[in-house]
Amino acid sequence: KNQVExxxxxxxxxxxxxxxxxxxxTVSPFSNLRWYKQDTGRGPVSLTIMTFSENTKSNGxxxxxxxxxxxxxxxxxxxxxxxxxxxxxCVVSDEGGSYIPTFGRGxxxxxxx
Amino acid sequence: GAGVSQSPSNKVTEKxxxxxLRCDPISGHTALYWYRQSLGQGLEFLIxxxxxxxxxxxxxxxxxxxxxxxxxxVSTLTIQRTQQEDSAVYLCASSGRTSGRTTGELFFGEGxxxxxx
Numbered sequence: 001k002n003q004v005e006x007x008x009x010x011x012x013x014x015x016x017x018x019x020x021x022x023x024x025x026t027v028s029p030f031s032n033l034r035w036y037k038q039d040t041g042r043g044p045v046s047l048t049i050m051t052f053s054e055n056t057k058s059n060g061x062x063x064x065x066x067x068x069x070x071x072x073x074x075x076x077x078x079x080x081x082x083x084x085x086x087x088x089x090c091v092v093s094d095e096g097g098s099y100i101p102t103f104g105r106g107x108x109x110x111x112x113x
Numbered sequence: 114g115a116g117v118s119q120s121p122s123n124k125v126t127e128k129x130x131x132x133x134l135r136c137d138p139i140s141g142h143t144a145l146y147w148y149r150q151s152l153g154q155g156l157e158f159l160i161x162x163x164x165x166x167x168x169x170x171x172x173x174x175x176x177x178x179x180x181x182x183x184x185x186x187v188s189t190l191t192i193q194r195t196q197q198e199d200s201a202v203y204l205c206a207s208s209g210r211t212s213g214r215t216t217g218e219l220f221f222g223e224g225x226x227x228x229x230x
Binding site: 034036041042043044045046049089091093098099100101103104105106108 | 117144146153154155156158161163168169204206216218219221222223224
């Protein structure tokens with residue numbers, strides 16, 4: 001069964017600090033991995049997509065990594081801002097034709113001033 | 114519109130009543146998904162549409178839940194005889210690209226918050 005596990009479940013950091021969120025998956029055959037950001041009371045929004053051949057991809061202060069061998073991804077946030085407070089969701093799609101991506105439960109990040 | 118539109122944004126109903134939630138996807142998007150998110154929890158898959166057909170409705174929690182999509186566009190999620198445990202945010206997403214055997218980026222609406230008293 002396809003699964004996506006995220007850690008930590010929640011995280012509190014001070015503004016300006018860096019943090020790293022983790023995602024482990026057992027989706028097969030792997031197609032792509034996306035990180036979504038969900039602000040409180042809003043729908044999730046895609047931050048970045050990682051395909052099999054990509055190791056690192058940046059989007060502003062967000063940097064995602066992918067290790068397809070160990071089936072792990074991370075999302076690193078640099079110089080955090082109050083607006084980074086949100087839930088970060090790891091979503092993995094397979095090439096099996098189901099068209100139903102597998103969602104992690106998300107990491108809740110709170111950035112304190 | 115430019116994005117996925119959902120209505121109502123908030124719905125308060127009494128236990129036992131029926132409710133309808135509407136989703137207007139991005140124009141041209143053939144794939145449409147419904148998810149449920151309880152307070153502080155992750156997204157729970159409910160049903161997937163490709164065009165007007167629903168090849169995967171495995172996430173619908175009971176026969177009180179049903180959904181339809183007409184004209185390859187607007188979708189309605191209906192919950193009959195609502196129960197308190199149905200209280201949650203119902204999110205709709207659409208996707209326009211199904212390259213090969215996988216799915217593209219999901220674009221989410223803002224959700225419909227359902228409260229069953």
